[in-house]
Amino acid sequence: MSQDTRQLRLGLPSGSLQEPTFALFAKAGFNISGASRSYRPSVDDAELSVRLLRAQEISRYVEHGFLDAGVTGKDWIANNGSDVAVLAEMTFSKVSRNPTRWVIAVPEDSPIRSVKDLEGKCIATEAVALTERYLAEHGVKAIVEFSWGATEVKVPDLVDAIVDVTETGSSLRANKLRILATIMESSPQFIANKAALDDPWKRQKIEKIVLLLQGAFAARDKVGLKMNLPEAKLAELLKALPALRNPTIAHLATPEWVAVETIIDESVVREIIPQLKALGAEGIIEYPLNKLVY
DSSP states (O other): OOOOGHHHHHHHEEGGGGHHHHHHHHHTOOOOTTTTTTOEESSSSSEEEEEOOOHHHHHHHHTTTTSEEEEEEEEHHHHHHHOOEEEEEOOOOSSHHHHHOOOOEEEETSSSGGGGTTTEEEEEOHHHHHHHHHHHHHEEEOEEEEEESOOOGGGGTTTTEEEEEESHHHHHHHHTTEEEEEEEEEEEEEEEEETTSSHHHHHHHHHHHHHHHHHHTTTOOOOOOOOEEEEGHHHHHHHGGGGGSOOEEEOOTTTTTTEEEEEEEEHHHHHHHHHHHHOOOOEEEEEEEOOOOO
């Protein structure tokens, strides 16, 4: 394949991670379409070939070279024992912006009170290897069986405990389950095949994608803020608002006025803008950010 037609094979997760992953890629400048009809969606970059796969499978395909890079959960890399290069971590999920957790759960009225109490018990989970390693680390021998889904409804009739992924714990509580222990926290990772990184063209392409994704991820909770302010009030502004301690400041054509521009957390804007106005700021503008590259 000639240099101008080379493509990077990129695996992206279907299921619960698909929407937030596509949203992040869109913010990074890569628009992906047609995912609802094909496992090979279109992307507006001729140098990318996207495959839509289950997150559980992606690390294996990247390790073995069927994919050059991909996005998958830290949990599935660990469960598969995949030897891949982890280039970036991005904490997002289908419900919140917190890591997901793999937990051991038992019925609320179960006599099982500790991991040691699982000795000889039967546990259902999709993450079999992850669970077996955790039990071995705690010196516990139990039967760990693969669950094809609906894991939460299998206790207590079919198994003694489950290992399942949760974000808020609400679904476990709704099924009258009690969390016994957390096995691990997980968040999406951008991974690459180690041999692909030895290819100069692929490495450069991967590094560009990672840079843009990290910039989009860094900007997700931030906004830009700019305003005009009497220069005499500038010291008071910087003293009163620590968030603005490193703004860009430029003198205006109007004597004794300055333009101030900064980036702040979106969550504090509603508190800061009234304070800015009280300090004499005018022309206050808040604007969204697509990328923030440090």
